[in-house]
Amino acid sequence: MQVYSAPLRDMRFVLHELHDSAGHLEAIGRTDLNGELIDSILEEAAKFAQEVLLPINMSGDEEGCRYENGVVRTPRGFKEAYDMFRENGWGALSSPAEFGGQDLPEILSKMVEEMQCSANLSFGLYPGLTHGAVLAMLDHASEELKARYLPKMIDGTWSGTMNLTEAHCGTDLGLLRTRAVPQADGSYRLTGTKIFISAGEHDLTENIIHLVLARLPDAPKGVKGISLFVVPKFLPTDDGRPGQRNGVTCAGIEHKMGLKGSATCQLVFEDATGWLVGEVNKGLTGMFTMMNAERLSVGIQGLGVAETAYQSAAAYAKDRLQGRSLAGAKYPEKAADPIIVHPDVRRSLMTIRAYVEGCRALAGWVAKALDLETKATDPELRQQSEDFVALMTPVVKALFTDLSFEMSSMAVQIYGGHGYIRDHGIEQLVRDARITMIYEGANGIQALDLVGRKLPSHMGRLMRGFFHPVQQFIEDNASDPNVLPLAKAFGALQQATAHIAQAGMKDPEEAGAAATDYLRLLGLVALGYMWARTAKIANEKLPAANGDAGFYKAKLSTAQFFNDRLLPQAGALWGAIKAGKASMMALEDAAF
Numbered sequence: 001m002q003v004y005s006a007p008l009r010d011m012r013f014v015l016h017e018l019h020d021s022a023g024h025l026e027a028i029g030r031t032d033l034n035g036e037l038i039d040s041i042l043e044e045a046a047k048f049a050q051e052v053l054l055p056i057n058m059s060g061d062e063e064g065c066r067y068e069n070g071v072v073r074t075p076r077g078f079k080e081a082y083d084m085f086r087e088n089g090w091g092a093l094s095s096p097a098e099f100g101g102q103d104l105p106e107i108l109s110k111m112v113e114e115m116q117c118s119a120n121l122s123f124g125l126y127p128g129l130t131h132g133a134v135l136a137m138l139d140h141a142s143e144e145l146k147a148r149y150l151p152k153m154i155d156g157t158w159s160g161t162m163n164l165t166e167a168h169c170g171t172d173l174g175l176l177r178t179r180a181v182p183q184a185d186g187s188y189r190l191t192g193t194k195i196f197i198s199a200g201e202h203d204l205t206e207n208i209i210h211l212v213l214a215r216l217p218d219a220p221k222g223v224k225g226i227s228l229f230v231v232p233k234f235l236p237t238d239d240g241r242p243g244q245r246n247g248v249t250c251a252g253i254e255h256k257m258g259l260k261g262s263a264t265c266q267l268v269f270e271d272a273t274g275w276l277v278g279e280v281n282k283g284l285t286g287m288f289t290m291m292n293a294e295r296l297s298v299g300i301q302g303l304g305v306a307e308t309a310y311q312s313a314a315a316y317a318k319d320r321l322q323g324r325s326l327a328g329a330k331y332p333e334k335a336a337d338p339i340i341v342h343p344d345v346r347r348s349l350m351t352i353r354a355y356v357e358g359c360r361a362l363a364g365w366v367a368k369a370l371d372l373e374t375k376a377t378d379p380e381l382r383q384q385s386e387d388f389v390a391l392m393t394p395v396v397k398a399l400f401t402d403l404s405f406e407m408s409s410m411a412v413q414i415y416g417g418h419g420y421i422r423d424h425g426i427e428q429l430v431r432d433a434r435i436t437m438i439y440e441g442a443n444g445i446q447a448l449d450l451v452g453r454k455l456p457s458h459m460g461r462l463m464r465g466f467f468h469p470v471q472q473f474i475e476d477n478a479s480d481p482n483v484l485p486l487a488k489a490f491g492a493l494q495q496a497t498a499h500i501a502q503a504g505m506k507d508p509e510e511a512g513a514a515a516t517d518y519l520r521l522l523g524l525v526a527l528g529y530m531w532a533r534t535a536k537i538a539n540e541k542l543p544a545a546n547g548d549a550g551f552y553k554a555k556l557s558t559a560q561f562f563n564d565r566l567l568p569q570a571g572a573l574w575g576a577i578k579a580g581k582a583s584m585m586a587l588e589d590a591a592f
Ligand SMILES: Cc1cc2nc3c(=O)[nH]c(=O)nc-3n(C[C@H](O)[C@H](O)[C@H](O)COP(=O)(O)OP(=O)(O)OC[C@H]3O[C@@H](n4cnc5c(N)ncnc54)[C@H](O)[C@@H]3O)c2cc1C
Pocket: 161, 162, 163, 164, 165, 169, 170, 171, 172, 195, 196, 197, 198, 199, 256, 259, 264, 435, 438, 439, 440, 441, 442, 443, 444, 445, 448
């Protein structure tokens, strides 16, 4: 069985000690909230994840979704779990109170999201996309559309989807063909076929609200001719009930590597009635609101899966008896020592732990900025926070999900053959994690976004916003030997940034060739900074920690491991970046 118990102590550390929840609540004008209230919400969320979602994770994977004549049935237990999710208001945490949400900070709701993804990633996708659709409508839909759809989406009675992909059109949205024809009453008729639509059809909610990209008949070619529409499965009646069935049907679901409890649907739109969201031909702006939110959420999905991989592998390593410690038997009374005594198994466990806790700390920093970009009273702080979220969105998406797959695979290795077979559910984590590297923009595209858009944006302003606090921390703690590895990695990042800015300006292929390594390098430095700050706090708190001393000691050991064993990869990444595109581009296409 997969092992998962919400890491509440670590979450409290990230919230209150690392990211100063008290100061944060004040900065966003939420002095009505306090740490205790936040902790009690986390505890309830933990119970829901552990007691309701986790028990249907492996069974949902075994059973998968079923498709029968346009109807999709989710695995056993999903409907009951969703009803509880809705009744307990888990979908409304950070949504605005104006439409029935609870207006709670993102720094809290992202942790709740993490728990749900740890316990059951497939389940998490149903409400997850609704939240993104809500954000896109909040920013771009007319007041009438908001009033009609948002309250029911926020309270979870209706769910949302995101419809970009078509068979011939994945990354390159300029190729999309779905048509939208304007009608005299101001609505549009949509015709086309979308594929791979998560939660496109299911039995969890009474209505499904599709956000769909399509082209008007006279639209310019490419991405400049794409508009965004809201297309409900059932057309809402004036009193807000699901009325007449709209012209959108599910033609089938995909049979896929993982995420089997999540329905991935082919949707056929035949003269389906829809309404424009935002302006004609500016649909990507609205969709990007949804995509950016989803990209961060997909990063959180990766983190969630990796946490379960860690906990499961750690429990197994303490239990599985094989061989003797190289230093002599540690448990002579047993037939063999547990595999946790072996340095190589520890290398894997420490690697997963250091990445998972580092990513949680970084996610907290980004979630804090998400709150501040809209709620800080100081306009300068709002702008800085917006810059930081924009810079970190591709990093969180790609770094966390790449690591999630690598870390779940490491967990399989710790289980040996028992991880490869299905019994323990560890191979499921690898299969589930794999998609997170692909959807919401494949990770290679995230790297291009970082290097091609975010790095040069506002003459490097976004980058400077990240460099500044890291540099300041290094200078303020120059005498601390533990900060030296961060300073070295930061130096590599600065050089790589200058190199890419220069080489990429002359030759965009140079930037493209460096992009993935650069994203990992930036991610490593961001994690290094989180670990350095964590270690500083742990050192300060340890002398008076009493019962909590074990927690801070573990933080210090893990920070040391990150510095010794993981952060030095920064030098190799800079080496690869410096080497440039030549050997990558040398072979003729035909030689492959
Ligand atoms: C389970 C699942 C759920 C999904 N859910 C949704 C959903 O809800 N809504 C939705 O609209 N879509 C959804 N998708 C689609 C998903 O977002 C796409 O698969 C993804 O965007 C990549 O598109 P593609 O598969 O067509 O790959 P392609 O675009 O063909 O890309 C293939 C590879 O080429 C690379 N590549 C492509 N173009 C470039 C370039 N210009 N430069 C460098 N590299 C490039 C990519 O990085 C990728 O590695 C889902 C897919 C799956 C499998």
